[in-house]
Amino acid sequence: MSESKIVIPGELLSDKPERISYAFIDNGKTYSTVVGLYSEGKLVPLEGPYEPLPDDLIVGIISEVKFSGYSIDINTAYPAFLSSREIRERYNMGDTIFARITMIDEVRSTEIGDAKKLAAGRLVKVSSVKIPRIIGKKNSMIDMLQSATGCEISAGRNGYVWIAGTGNATLAEKAIRMIEAQAHTHGLTDRVSQYLKANKQ
């Protein structure tokens, strides 16, 4: 892994116009728009609001029961809509679901489907850009968290993490907070593994 560099908004990334996400082109040059880690033409933001994309798997909270479906809080400025036609079960206000974003348009009207109600548990809100780190490569981090704490953890791409089951949820939450704070550092999996071992009772 090459050394990546922390860039700030307005920092020059390339003298050529390049297509880089979270960057913009001005006068034939490419600049960063966010605080992020930059290496080899790839810019990963370190902070930022959740930008929903189709097929994202998200954790949502039912915020309103409507005539033909549900209005759902998915950690964006725009509530998502889940049609009653998409589902066979009924929800109440405050229920938590795991679902997939099916449609999003240019004014960010969002529709979701494939919903599944989550069992009783606790919600941890983290920054959405840290979720890939909480899941890990091929689910390595989340698998480790689940086996060490005995909890069922659902990490939504939107930054909501649901911890259910009878395991040590407090330990799981603390480990997730640790991952969030140190997401940009190397060797995190080993440190989390040690932390889980040291605090396991």
Place this chain on the structure above:
Amino acid sequence: MGGNAANKPKLLVNGKRVDGRNVDDIRNVKIVARVLNDADGSAYIEWGKNKILAGVYGPSECIPRHDQSLYRGIIKCRYNMAPFSGAEEHGRSGPNRRSKELSKVIREAFENVIISENFPKTQIEIYVEILQSDGGTRCAAVTAAAVALADAGIPMKDMINAVAVCKIDGKMAVDPGKEEDNFGDSDMPIAYSPRTGEILLYQMDGLLTREELAEGLKLAKDASEKIRKIQIEAIQKVYEEPKEERFLLIK
């Protein structure tokens, strides 16, 4: 400006200013990013004796809805001076003529750099609280708010900052303190976009000749470069020493 001419102190003695600075020196600037737990982005700045807290919330659903735009996010700014913030009485807190003006100019400076087209129908709120003031609060507020916005991860074309220049005893100087502001001949706050050199905030009080103006702009630009370095350090420090809890420490 605005001070009583009768008790005007000597502002420039042998090229040194009342607090011992040269004409091109800025006061000590210290910025700490990410200090508030509940804000999406925040920063605390100590600029000389100024102490300012900036918090950024959003993008969130724009309320009231008639303010919404389908094409871009709306930026809102509230500059507020605490009633205990100054050497003189500031009266009751809350919006007044002065704070409304400053809220407006700070908001307009940021409307130029925030890429709000990414967030239609939303609002981005910038709150700036002046806890202690000593001249140049609007410049310090812009500087702190820019760090808070970057900390919130809101896409911007540049991280801006601002600095004032003044004319004291017939000579141009950068970053006036309270006395220089009150008794100087002219005061001119400027916000720069360091990437392009564009001016995003420009106000002037008093009179300047063309030559003085040109000299003032150059002084401000040099000072702006120094402040930009401090802003960048503040942001990098958040990630060099990661903390799980955010907290604010004021000595």
